[in-house]
Each structure stands twice: as structure tokens, then as C-alpha cells.
Amino acid sequence: MVAGPTSAGPGKDRLRLWIRLLRASRTIEAELRERLKKEFDTTLPRFNVMAALYRAPEGMLMSDLSRFLLVSNGNVTGIVDRLVSEGLVARARRNGDRRTSMVRLTEEG
Template identity: 65%
Template sequence: MTSGSGTSAAVTKPETAKLSKQRLRLWLRLLRATRSVEGELRERLRKDFDATLPRFDVLAALHRCQDGMTMTELSRFLMVSNGNVTGIIDRLVLEGLVVRVPDKKDRRATFVRLTPKGVTAFGEMAEAHEGWVDGLLSEVSAEEAADLISLLSRFNETQRSR
């Protein structure tokens, strides 16, 4: 061979295949870890608060945006359909945790926000949730957590720009 490109291609192809397999293993490990933690959180929310993870997610989103969100904003933020959010909001309204407020500028839109009772209920759940996650990830050091957060943040930025 007179060109180094033939040798380079022969070396690159197996390395590329190996990297591809490694990335697949990474994805499967991430998925398994996520499902494991999520399953445990679902069970604990159900057992300790008679709540679901989607319900917790709705309360968390509303807690972040104290002025309220439209149903469309909430659906987009949670990446679920309006129909999914509507059922959860209906139940939260009946329990007095959330209130619907008409938008003064757009009569077709309605804001939803936490009531004081909702703020208190979510606060209790959020505190327990944080403790559960801390316990479930207790084998991860501060340095490892920082490294993982950095890597996953970079990955998420790359995915958003596609």
C-alpha cells in the first residue's frame, strides 16, 4: 500500500464499531439506571403520598412558576399532551391543590397555579423526594455527580441543537 489511508480505514472501522457498541452499552445502562430510580420513586410516592409521578411532575412545574402557567405551557414543559395534563389538573383542582384562573388578556386561555394548600403539599413531597433520590444515589461521590452532570448537560445541549 502506498497510501496510509487504506491502513487508517482498516483501523478506524473496527474502532468505530467498538465505539458504537460501547455507546449502545452506555445507553442501556442509563436506561436501566433511570428505570430503576424512577420505579422506586413511583412506588414511594404512591405509598407515602398516594400520588403518581406525573402528578408530582405537574406540581413541581407549577411550583417553579409561581405566577401560574397556561395548560399549553404546562403540557410543553412536561412534554405530554394537553389531555394528559387536563386529567391531572382536574383532580388537583378537586383536592384544592391547584386553582384555574382565566387569562385577562385571552379569554380562551386559563392559567393554573398552586393554592397555598398545594404549595404545602408539594413542599412535603419534594422534601421526601429529594431524600429518596439522595439515598438512591448515595454511592455516587460529589466529584462523580459533578462529572456526570457536566457530561449529561453537554449531551443535552447537543441534542437540543439538532
């Protein structure tokens, strides 16, 4: 028997599953964002930057940090600028090269 266009075949089941997973993911992310704001007065992007730096105690190049987080260099630069101004991270030039910066958590961060 050939399945017609209205039958619920494996393709539709997969699509329904993906939609449910997407909804669950969005619900979890919204809750996480709310808790980060309420309990730590921070945002998810700031948390992601600090968590990545926590895993790299020696620091990370800004370009590596943006690749790791799958965001643009400009996005990371803005977040790091604010974290530097708050004393949570430190930025230093790498081996005198003005084009590259290393970022690491501070004691406060």
C-alpha cells in the first residue's frame, strides 16, 4: 500500500519530533536567560563568554573565542569590552602583535 499525502509517515513523525525539540529548547533557553538575569544580573551571551574563558585559564585569542561561540568577532568584542570595563576579564596584546588580543578571566570574574 502506498502512503498518501495525508498519511502520517516517518517524515511527518520526524518533523513533529523536531518541532517539539525546538519548542523544548526555546523554553529551556528562555528559563535560563531569566534565571541568569534574576540571580546574577547577566545575560546568556556574557555567561557564554565567561564560561568559555573559565575552561581556558591561560586565556583565549579573541578570534578563537568568537569561533568557539559561533558568533562574529564584532559580537565578541562588544561583550568583552563591557566585561573588561567591569573588571571581570582582562585583555592583552599577544607577543606585541597589535592585531591579536588574548582574553582571560580576572580573579573577580
